[in-house]
Amino acid sequence: MNLTGKKILLGVSGGIAVYKSCELLRLLQKKGAEVRVCMTEAATEFVAPLTFASLSKCPVYLKNGAVEARPFQHIDFPRWADLYLVVPATANVIGKFACGIADDPVSLCFMSCTCPRVIAPAMNVAMYNSPAVKRNLEVLRGFECTTVLESPAGELACGEVGQGRLMEPEEIVKWLDGSTSSPTLPRSLSLSKGKASEPPAFPVAKDIDPTLDDTLPGYGKKVLLTAGRTEEAIDPVRYISNRSSGKTAVALASVFYANGFQVEVVAGPMEAAFPGGVKVTRVRSARDMHDAVMSRLECADAVVHCAAVADYRPAHAADAKIKDSRSQLTIELVPNPNILRDCTAARASRTGKEASRSQNAGASRNQNAAPKQQVIVGFALETDHFKEHAAEKLAKSGADALLLNAPVASDSGFGHDCVRYTLVRPGMEVPEMKMGGKVDLAQEIVGFVIDKLRV
Ligand SMILES: Cc1cc2nc3c(=O)[nH]c(=O)nc-3n(C[C@H](O)[C@H](O)[C@H](O)COP(=O)(O)O)c2cc1C
Known part of the structure; x- marks a missing residue:
């Protein structure tokens, strides 16, 4: 059938x-x-x-x-x-x-x-x-x-x-679709309402991965996503973290996947679950996430940094549980690596090397020989001075776009299906934020990545 x-x-x-x-x-x-x-x-x-x-x-x-x-x-x-x-x-x-x-x-x-x-x-x-x-x-x-x-x-x-x-x-x-001949399976159905009958069989090529659809815009492209939050150990039982549920990353992974991309995710702790077909590597701390992302970076056509990564971690994680003495406790915090900036720096260094290689090979005169640039999108969660902070973060990060989002309303942001957001691009005025579903947000990012990869 x-x-x-x-x-x-x-x-x-x-x-x-x-x-x-x-x-x-x-x-x-x-x-x-x-x-x-x-x-x-x-x-x-x-x-x-x-x-x-x-x-x-x-x-x-x-x-x-x-x-x-x-x-x-x-x-x-x-x-x-x-x-x-x-x-x-x-x-x-x-x-x-x-x-x-x-x-x-x-x-x-x-x-x-x-x-x-x-x-x-x-x-x-x-x-x-x-x-x-x-x-x-x-x-x-x-x-x-x-x-x-x-x-x-x-x-x-x-x-x-x-x-x-x-x-x-x-x-x-x-x-x-009637293309199986397995004797263990029951007979197939006609898809006409109210009536079951044998469908005509047609062959399916065995060497084609059935999950890849070459008509989709992301066919043959790989996207690397970061997802969830990170946990920074204070001692073996306590940590510093945040409220990210991972729902936005799941929406992103689903929309990329639905558009034919091969999707790989480096995910910190999170509640939302990814669909089958998405490859997920689990990590806990910001440094683990950094290492996992950097080791996978080169193969990716696009990288979307959706994870809520802790900016700081305790300078020293205690080996044993810190005892409760009810006296004041001061925890020294040190900065975590900036994964987004390290990715854009790695891209710049790769692009530089590739350009000088092609120059040496005399290919610089040929426009078509220019290496395809990896697309990098970051996230900026802000609670005040949204536009100024987003523009500044985008400029410092070197990313192709930043998804500015604000979890300010009681029915949006962490754990909800809706969020206030806008996509910020270099050299353009920061658009007004709008309220939308996380799937809408994901579709905007995926559309942006597809357009960039086509250029
Ligand atoms: C981790 C886990 C896995 C389960 N896997 C199955 C399963 O494979 N098949 C099944 O019949 N029930 C399974 N159950 C039990 C069902 O989830 C449970 O009977 C539930 O009430 C089914 O609700 P539903 O039929 O309304 O979806 C599982 C439960 C848990 C906690």
Whole structure:
């Protein structure tokens, strides 16, 4: 079945495999399908709705309507869909589907949709083999226009081995488009509403990485992001840090990924989770982040410094917990390395070396031989004199742009989906700040990077 133009509703319930549905969403889009997402509350604990909203470019249907819910999403979404895919399906939602319970977005959509439904169970082997789950899956297999995908056996996320793994996203897509010949898989579905039938098969080139889409503007480009906050140890149990939740970085990673970039993140501690397909290296302190970024810098076409890095750290971290004497304690602070400035300095030195190399090779007369400049974007969080501080920081940093943001309103900034921001560029007046979603902010930065890389 050709997935081009098909409308697919992706139901996501709360299992450890939720991150794989981000990859599935991308693969379906790559096949030309339009995807919308509904999530259970438990699923949002594993991957933030913001990730699905930015990948699908559509608000996610959530129980509490946290992301721009409309009143009739429980009817609109299933009516809109040509196919309802539940990936991963937890033991819990499987039980609800089988029993006719509809008290969350995923089970509500299951009940109210009239299109074909496909369920990909994923759970621990003991749960999968439990009499209740076995019975519920059997009940669902008997429902009209409902297909239960195999859960392959293998090593499970919990470390046990057995049946209950989520079918891999590539396999689900191959099965949907009819290009798989695996005898273990159930037959595919036609995406015509209310009717299941065998689709025509067509071959998929085996040597093409299915997650890369050469029609996207970022195809073949690498972006390095910093994310989250840093923690600067005072002693083994205490540290200096800040309130960054990492939501902006997740929005950025998702939008870069959705635009075809290879995304690598160096992330300090943070609450928000990255989508599958994004490579994440975890660090804790500013110095660790500095080292991790500098060692990855050269391969990146663009670097976006989104992390809230501590400017200072205690001069000495105590080896043992500092005892409580209730007397005054003074902690000496020393400056941390400036990661943004070190990146622009490294770029300047590389560009200088490359220019002199090409001059030596006599290529300087050829405009096309000029080395492609790495794009570097920094962040400036300010609480006063926004424009002056941002302009000064941009000039000192040598970056191509600075995202000025201000977490001043009670409903924006740290931990929220909205933020006051503006993109500041060298030689231009600092624009007025506007209030927008973190996905909007991410789209502005990604657009800027794409434009710069095209020059
Ligand atoms: C770390 C963790 C991983 C879990 N993984 C799974 C899983 O893979 N499959 C499953 O059925 N339940 C899993 N659970 C249990 C579900 O999250 C739990 O049953 C929850 O109530 C499901 O809610 P939902 O079906 O509304 O999404 C997991 C729980 C935790 C804490």
